[in-house]
Structures are given as C-alpha cells and as structure tokens.
Amino acid sequence: MPRYAFRLLNVFAESTFGGNQLAVFEDGRGLDDATMQAIGRQFNLSEITFIFPDDTDGATARFRIFTPDYEMPFAGHPSLGTAQVVRELYGPGNELTLRCQSGIVSLTAQDEGWSLVPPRSGALNTREADPAIAKMLGLDADALAGPPLWVDAGIEQLMVPVKTRADVERARPDPSAFDVWPRSRNDGRNAYVFTMPAPGSNDPVASRFFFEYGTGLWEDPGTGSACANLGGWLRATGHALPASYRIEQGAAVGRPCHLTLRVDADGTIHVGGRVIEIGRGTLTI
Numbered sequence: 001m002p003r004y005a006f007r008l009l010n011v012f013a014e015s016t017f018g019g020n021q022l023a024v025f026e027d028g029r030g031l032d033d034a035t036m037q038a039i040g041r042q043f044n045l046s047e048i049t050f051i052f053p054d055d056t057d058g059a060t061a062r063f064r065i066f067t068p069d070y071e072m073p074f075a076g077h078p079s080l081g082t083a084q085v086v087r088e089l090y091g092p093g094n095e096l097t098l099r100c101q102s103g104i105v106s107l108t109a110q111d112e113g114w115s116l117v118p119p120r121s122g123a124l125n126t127r128e129a130d131p132a133i134a135k136m137l138g139l140d141a142d143a144l145a146g147p148p149l150w151v152d153a154g155i156e157q158l159m160v161p162v163k164t165r166a167d168v169e170r171a172r173p174d175p176s177a178f179d180v181w182p183r184s185r186n187d188g189r190n191a192y193v194f195t196m197p198a199p200g201s202n203d204p205v206a207s208r209f210f211f212e213y214g215t216g217l218w219e220d221p222g223t224g225s226a227c228a229n230l231g232g233w234l235r236a237t238g239h240a241l242p243a244s245y246r247i248e249q250g251a252a253v254g255r256p257c258h259l260t261l262r263v264d265a266d267g268t269i270h271v272g273g274r275v276i277e278i279g280r281g282t283l284t285i
Helices: 033-043 076-090 165-170 175-180 224-236
Strands: 003-011 020-025 048-052 061-066 095-100 103-110 113-117 125-128 149-152 156-161 190-195 205-213 216-220 243-249 257-263 269-273 275-284
Touching: 003 076, 020 076, 033 048, 033 061, 048 076, 061 076, 076 095, 076 103, 076 113, 076 224, 076 269, 076 275, 149 224, 156 224, 165 190, 165 205, 175 216, 190 224, 205 224, 224 243, 224 257, 224 269
Parallel strands: 020 048, 061 095, 156 190, 205 243
Antiparallel strands: 003 020, 003 275, 048 061, 095 103, 103 113, 113 269, 125 149, 149 156, 190 205, 205 216, 243 257, 257 269
C-alpha cells in the first residue's frame, strides 16, 4: 500500500503549541484531487499542502493547498510552512520560489522564520464592499474605522477596519446571515476584522479572520494571506510607505499567532513569521 510522508508544523508560532497548524506532504505525486481533498478532511486542519516538482522549471517546487472542504489558490501560513520543508528536501538555500494556483510566491528564510511576497503583490485588485458587513459581524455601524474593502494580493478577502481592539474582540459572525454573507470572487465567505495602532505607537495590529467552513463561519488562528491583503489595504487607502507592523491574531481561539508585515516604498508586500516543526509521520492509503 502506498505510504506518504508528512510533517506537522506550527506557523506564526512563538511556542510549541502556538501558531496556526499545518500538515505538509513531502511528495504528492500519485495522489489525485479527490484523494488530496479526502486527506484534507481527514486531518481537519485549516489547511494542508502537497509538494510536487515544478514541471515548468520556473520555481523551486509547486504546491497545492487544501482545506477540509476545498482547494485554495493561495494562503500565507501554508506557503511559509511548505517553504521550510522544501528547503530541507530540495536544498535551494535561504531563498526559494513556490508555485501555487495564484502564481509564484517568493520566500526568504530569516533568523526569526520565513518571509513571503504574495503572488499578486504588484498587481493589486480592490473593490468596494457593503458596510452592512458590520451588522453581520455583530458590530454597530459606528464601530467601522473606514469603508470595508475587498482586497486581492493572491486571494480575495474582505477587509473590515474597526476603531478599537475591543471592537475586534466583540466581533461575532451572525449565523443567520450566512446565506446572505457577501462572497469573494473565488466564491468564498470571509472577513478580516482589524484595528490599526495610533500613529507613532509601537502597539501591534489586532486582528481576527473568519472564513467559511461547512454551513458556518469559523475563526482562523493566523492568516498570512489576510496579512498580505492588509498590506494591500494600506496601499489602497493611501497610508504612508514604507510601513511595518506586528500583527496579533488567534488569542480568541487559544492559538496565539504573531505575524510581521512590511510594505516597501514601491508597494511590495512582505509577510513573515516563525515556523516550528513538531512532528513527522506517514499516511497509508
């Protein structure tokens, strides 16, 4: 029977049991789409990835990302965790590129982990969103710190700026609003709720990310793609560049995550965080 090796990692982690969990399969060859989706459901993590040789020779490796319900075109913490495994398997050094459905992710190893540039960092797409999302999140309209905005730096997500950390903490998706929840261009339901620190402050950005799972919205511990889209939001809303921030996420679900965001003067977006491997195993099919 075929056996497939995998590794368990925590991304954006500051401790063994912090961060966002990830399983990375070292070699996905021989697995069809239905089986990879079934493995995603079996592991029941927010995402798992499968590594393949890049048949176009344009990247260090290719990878695919699955949630328990569907395949994703791009995601941040799977990119960072997969990069660490690819470096060990392929030996390309501290800079490598990974191909996903959205395009090429450029990654660099750093003392504190890995940093990525998302696939569409240079060709940012945005569109206006309905302010009614505040009510769907259980918040008053005056909690908004600006208009909600759809941003796509690799995968489209709904950015919802609010005024205070308390507003972030109060956010609760209304289950009765699920059927009318706005959908992204890739047909997903989500919302990234965040508050920016005061100008000149060293405080972190406080954030939470809600995403579609089954017939409801669940909360993700640490979302690198949404952090990248926060960089896109900074660009789209005219914030001064260059800029850098620390982002805190995941406390509400008991998985504290620490992310870094840097947006260069030319608009290039960098998202980073630590990656901790906690185990290895094999799956028999």
